[in-house]
Amino acid sequence: MKTLLTIVVICATFTFLSACTNNIEPEVKPTDVPVETSHPIESEVPTEVPSELLKYQSKDGWTIQYPASWDKITDSTLQESATEKYISFRTHAIPEEGVEKWLDSEIERKLSSEEADNKLFEDVTKETKGDFTIYKYALQSAYVRATNISELRNIIYVGNEHIYEFHGNVPPLSKEEFENIVETFTFEK
Secondary structure, eight states, X not given: OHHHHHHHHHHHHHHHXXXXXXXXXXXXXXGGSOOOOSSOOOOOOOSOOOOOEEEEEOTTSEEEEEETTOEEEETTEEEETTTTEEEEEEEEEOOTTOHHHHHHHHHHHHHTOSSEEEEEEEEEEEEEETTEEEEEEEEEEEESSTTXXXXXXXXXXXXXXXXXXXXXXXXXXXXXXXXXXHTTOEEOO
């Protein structure tokens, strides 16, 4: 029995010594491996991806282009349902009192609205583009509570004896998005 125990101790010693002298590499885990790349990593990600534009053709002869992610909701509204961004529009004949008086009364009507506290945010500007006169203005609107503030943007094209009105709510729509879409306005009749 003593011999058997001696043999076991000797075997265990040899096993231990051979393990110590065999330069066994420690196990390397993937998280311990340094990451090296052979190409530079892009630090800037494009913020805007160009998207396809669709064309809205009104029955009154004008068109605008809008992002393909938007839907035509009604004959007077385009909307991106996922974000609730929208542009509404309407066309009507120039009233007898003329555009300037009509515009003054429209702004006054919106300012006196009881559903919201509206204030003139950007004064009316007037410019000419081709055969059209363009009016722009914005109202600041506090709806329900004073902290729920938005801008009601308005761009109006006047020509061909008609008024072509475009409205958008900022936010969720940005001023630039609204203007970029409405600036694609063309008259095709």
